[in-house]
Amino acid sequence: MKPTVVREKEELRRFCNEARAQGKLVGFVPTMGALHEGHLSLMREAKRAGADFVVVSIFVNPMQFGANEDLDRYPRTFEADLEACEREGVSLVFAPTNESMYGPNFESHVEVESLTLPLEGVHRPGHFRGVTTIVAKLFNLLGPCLAVFGKKDLQQALIIERMVADLDMPVEIILAPTAREADGLALSSRNRYLSAEERERGLSISRGLRAAYDAFHQGERDVARLSALVREAIEPHADSIDYAAVVHKASLTADGDNADDLVGIVAARFGNTRLIDNCIFAEDRRP
Amino acid sequence: MKPTVVREKEELRRFCNEARAQGKLVGFVPTMGALHEGHLSLMREAKRAGADFVVVSIFVNPMQFGANEDLDRYPRTFEADLEACEREGVSLVFAPTNESMYGPNFESHVEVESLTLPLEGVHRPGHFRGVTTIVAKLFNLLGPCLAVFGKKDLQQALIIERMVADLDMPVEIILAPTAREADGLALSSRNRYLSAEERERGLSISRGLRAAYDAFHQGERDVARLSALVREAIEPHADSIDYAAVVHKASLTADGDNADDLVGIVAARFGNTRLIDNCIFAEDRRP
Numbered sequence: 177m178k179p180t181v182v183r184e185k186e187e188l189r190r191f192c193n194e195a196r197a198q199g200k201l202v203g204f205v206p207t208m209g210a211l212h213e214g215h216l217s218l219m220r221e222a223k224r225a226g227a228d229f230v231v232v233s234i235f236v237n238p239m240q241f242g243a244n245e246d247l248d249r250y251p252r253t254f255e256a257d258l259e260a261c262e263r264e265g266v267s268l269v270f271a272p273t274n275e276s277m278y279g280p281n282f283e284s285h286v287e288v289e290s291l292t293l294p295l296e297g298v299h300r301p302g303h304f305r306g307v308t309t310i311v312a313k314l315f316n317l318l319g320p321c322l323a324v325f326g327k328k329d330l331q332q333a334l335i336i337e338r339m340v341a342d343l344d345m346p347v348e349i350i351l352a353p354t355a356r357e358a359d360g361l362a363l364s365s366r367n368r369y370l371s372a373e374e375r376e377r378g379l380s381i382s383r384g385l386r387a388a389y390d391a392f393h394q395g396e397r398d399v400a401r402l403s404a405l406v407r408e409a410i411e412p413h414a415d416s417i418d419y420a421a422v423v424h425k426a427s428l429t430a431d432g433d434n435a436d437d438l439v440g441i442v443a444a445r446f447g448n449t450r451l452i453d454n455c456i457f458a459e460d461r462r463p
Numbered sequence: 464m465k466p467t468v469v470r471e472k473e474e475l476r477r478f479c480n481e482a483r484a485q486g487k488l489v490g491f492v493p494t495m496g497a498l499h500e501g502h503l504s505l506m507r508e509a510k511r512a513g514a515d516f517v518v519v520s521i522f523v524n525p526m527q528f529g530a531n532e533d534l535d536r537y538p539r540t541f542e543a544d545l546e547a548c549e550r551e552g553v554s555l556v557f558a559p560t561n562e563s564m565y566g567p568n569f570e571s572h573v574e575v576e577s578l579t580l581p582l583e584g585v586h587r588p589g590h591f592r593g594v595t596t597i598v599a600k601l602f603n604l605l606g607p608c609l610a611v612f613g614k615k616d617l618q619q620a621l622i623i624e625r626m627v628a629d630l631d632m633p634v635e636i637i638l639a640p641t642a643r644e645a646d647g648l649a650l651s652s653r654n655r656y657l658s659a660e661e662r663e664r665g666l667s668i669s670r671g672l673r674a675a676y677d678a679f680h681q682g683e684r685d686v687a688r689l690s691a692l693v694r695e696a697i698e699p700h701a702d703s704i705d706y707a708a709v710v711h712k713a714s715l716t717a718d719g720d721n722a723d724d725l726v727g728i729v730a731a732r733f734g735n736t737r738l739i740d741n742c743i744f745a746e747d748r749r750p
Binding site: 185189283289312319339341 | 569596599606631
C-alpha cells in the first residue's frame with residue numbers, strides 16, 4: 177500500500193494521534209530524502225523495535241546547511257523515495273515545504289552544548305543547532321514515538337540522544353548500524369557524486385577505521401597510536417581531511433575515563449565530495 | 464481533595480497520560496511557588512478554558528537565576544502552597560528536586576532569539592534561556608495540554624508563545640491578566656520583601672503605567688512621549704530603574720509598524736527588591 181503523503185504539520189499531528197488512539201506505536205525515521213539502503217535499514221529497525229505506524233520525513237532542512245555547503249545541489253529523488261517507502265511498508269511520508277516549517281518570524285532553536293563543539297562542530301558551525309531544532313520540531317509534531325537514527329552520523333545521533341534525555345522528550349531513540357557496500361564504503365546520499373577514481377580513494381576511510389578496529393581488538397588502547405592508524409591510511413588518498421581521529425565516545429574528544437569507549441571517526445574530501453564515517457570499536461562490526 | 468504530590472518526572476508523565484486516556488484536558492500552571500492570588504487566578508483561568516486535570520508545578524529553577532540574583536532567598540512556602548492548590552481544585556502538584564530536573568551531564572537548552580534581547584534580556588542575561596529550557600522540559604513531561612502564563616511576566620509570556628509556535632509544541636498557551644492590589648500594585652512573590660515605605664514608593668510603577676494608559680486612550684501614539692510619562696512618574700521614587708518605557712508588543716522595542724500595539728513596561732528597584740510590571744494599553748484593564 178502506498179504511504180499517505182502529508183505536507184501540512186497539523187495533518188501529520190492528526191494522523192499520529194489517530195494511530196496512537198488505535199493502539200499503534202509510532203516509529204519515526206527522519207531523512208533528507210535521496211533514500212538508499214542505509215535509510216531503508218532504519219525503517220526496518222523501527223518495525224523490528226515494534227513500530228506499527230512508521231513515519232518517514234523527507235525534508236532537506238536549510239537550517240542545517242552552512243552558507244558554502246551543498247544545500248542547492250543536495251540530491252532530490254522524491255518519486256523514487258516514495259516507492260522505496262512503499263516497499264518498506266511505511267505508513268506515512270511527511271514532506272513539508274520550507275515555508276510551513278519556518279514561518280517568517282521564526283527565531284527559536286534547540287541546542288546541545290559540549291557534544292556539538294568538536295569534530296563536525298569545528299567544520300560545520302551551526303549545523304547541529306539546525307539538526308536539533310528541526311528534530312525537536314518533528315518530535316513535537318509526531319508526539320510520543322520511537323525514532324531511529326543511523327550510526328553513520330554518529331555525532332548527530334549522540335547529540336539527539338542527549339537532547340532527548342536533557343529535555344525529557346517522550347521519544348525512545350534507537351541507533352542503527354551503518355550500512356556499507358561489500359568493499360566497506362559507508363552508504364551515503366552523497367556517494368553518487370563520486371567518480372570511480374574518487375570512490376576508490378574514498379575506500380581509504382573504511383580501511384583506516386578497519387586498521388584501528390583490528391588494533392583495538394588486539395588490545396591497543398592508546399588514543400594517539402590508534403588515531404595515527406586511521407589518519408595514515410587516509411592521508412595519501414584524500415584531497416583534504418577535516419578530521420581523522422580516535423576519540424572517546426562519551427566526550428567525542430581525546431579525554432575520557434573509559435579506555436574501552438573508543439570511536440574512530442573521519443570526515444574527508446575526495447574531489448568535491450565530503451565523506452564521513454566512523455566505528456565504535458567495542459560495539460560495531462568490523463568496517 | 465488534596466492534590467497528588469509528585470516528585471518524579473516519569474510519575475508526572477504517567478499521571479498526565481492517564482488523565483488524557485480518561486478523556487480529560489490537562490491544564491498546566493508552572494510556578495516557582497510562594498503562591499499568591501495572581502497564581503490562583505491562573506489556575507482558575509485553566510479551568511475556565513476547559514482543563515479538568517490541572518497540574519501546578521512548583522520549582523525554583525536555578526537555571527533562570529543569575530549569579531548575583533535572589534535564588535537562595537527566593538521565598539519557599541510549600542505547605543501553604545499545597546493548601547492553596549487544594550482550595551483551587553488542583554489535581555496534581557509537581558515539585559521535583561534540582562537533581563531530578565538537571566542530571567550531571569545536562570548540556571542542552573532551548574532559546575528564543577530576538578524577543579529575549581531587550582528589557583529583561585539586558586539586565587538578566589541567560590534568564591530567558593533558563594525559562595524556555597525548563598518550560599520546554601515541563602511541556603515534554605506533561606504532553607499535550609493548555610498552559611496558563613501571567614501577563615505580569617509579559618516578556619516571558621510572549622517568549623513562551625513564540626517558542627511554542629516556532630517549535631510546534633502541542634500546547635495551547637493562554638495569557639492571563641495581571642492581578643493587582645486595590646491600589647494598583649501588581650501581585651508578586653517578591654512584594655513580601657517590601658517595607659511599608661518601599662511599597663508606597665513602588666506604587667509609582669502602576670501610577671506611571673496608568674498615566675501612559677490614559678494618554679494612549681486619549682489618542683497619544685508617540686512612543687517617546689508615552690515613555691516619558693511612565694519614566695517621569697517612577698524616577699523620583701525608585702532607587703534605580705532597569706527600564707521604564709513604552710515599546711511595541713511585537714518586537715518589545717521602539718520599532719514597530721502597528722501604532723496601536725503599545726505596551727508600557729517597567730523594572731525598577733525599591734530597596735533591595737526588584738519589581739516588574741506592564742500594561743498592554745489596547746488590551747489590558749487600566750492599571
